[in-house]
Amino acid sequence: MTAHLNLTGRVAVVTGASRGIGYFLARELAAAGAHVVAVARTIGGLEELDDEIKAEKALTGKGEATLVPLDLNDGPGVDRLGGAIHERWGKLDILVANAGILGVIAPIGHVEAKVFDRVIATNVTATWRLIRSVDPLLRLSDAGRAIVLSSGAAHSARAFWGPYAASKAAVEAMARSWADETKNLPLRINSVNPGATRTAMRALAMPGEDPQTLPHPSEIAKKIAPLASPTLTETGMIFDAASERFISYRMPE
Template sequence: MTPNPDLSGRIALVTGASRGIGYSVAKQLAAAGAHVVAVARTIGGLEELDDEIKSAGGQATLVPLDLTDMPGIDRLGGAINDRWGKLDILVANAGVLGVISPIGHVEAKVFDKVMAVNVTGTWRLIRSVDPLLRNSEAGRAVIVSSNAAHSARAFWGPYAASKAAVETLMRSWADETKSLALRVNAFDPGRTRTAMRAQAVPGEDPKTLPQPSEIAAKLMPLVSRSLTETGLIYQAQRDRFVAYRQPE
């Protein structure tokens, strides 16, 4: 894979761009030449990102949007189509943890929110931008997942289930588009120094974890024009692609 792709002239959409891995990915995409459409709920974080991107000579369009706003996701796809007529890169990074709790103790409203943001929001986003990615000469989609989808550890039930679901969506989408120029993969960042990780494992020493910028750099090759893989999961902290289940 190309470690530092030239993304000049490319349009890239990043969700969850106001902090953590999404923030770092957006900065690195812009530094590589892409025009970044940065999506997040937190306006302050988006404005800080915009300042950093522009001070480095990059370009960004800010979109304050909650991924539970399904009509808003549809409008986003329409706006990208009206302005550019295509999308070259999707990084579907936004997600929520919910709670670390026995399954039987999880409140219905918490479970519903995890599924709404992580699963339904991701599906609605794919639905909205799939035609735009097909219009690119080398569309690239990266769905941010987690090893929780496979380890299925105690107390991580809702989050793990949501990530297993989005990986399945990714594999189906990749199989549907394998004859096209579009490449679709998942990205497992592993343990990273983020607010979500601190919420999940509050007693952990953050100094033992890699910074989001280090992990974002591992994602960059997945958006390169030279990428050939599709329908796989890239494990950032093991530097490898894996296929947990090949299509029959």
């Protein structure tokens, strides 16, 4: 688990926590002492995560989880999530907005309207609604941290990746705007480009690729977890997990 990261007494929401990067990020944050509010649609994956966190706590005494089976396209459910966190903890310290879908790899003119709409609804609208739900709670923390998962596709805009690339570009711009709004607060907000990772989404996008040539999501999670640290100073940046560097894409006004 991530060394030297101390999140004791801090509350973290992780979406898409039932598998992939979200699953291992939830484990990293819990191992560092956080109480993780794990959000996902897949109950089985959440229960497996809970078992892992409990096993780790039995060894180290650190970490707890609250499981929230929730489809982020359930707007009222996302709204209630913020209220429930406020009622129980009175604040939120960490948000990991990780949940997202690929959609389809196809020429932009061949993408069905319902597929495009679902990608935007899941990757953009649901993320905005999540931010709106927890922004007041993050402002109540002494060191609020938001980690928004983006993708290199937002900048490469490769052929056939139109809907996904557009959704990640939108999420990244939204995170940067949010960071600019809160730059004078203790809240730090950064996007992450995790890079090519051995996940189910990557396998769907690149069916001919050997997954063993890619880093495991647990490796990527270890690199991302420090963005939750109360000592982090960067905000409004893109964290490139492959190089472990912060990158600024801000253009002159």
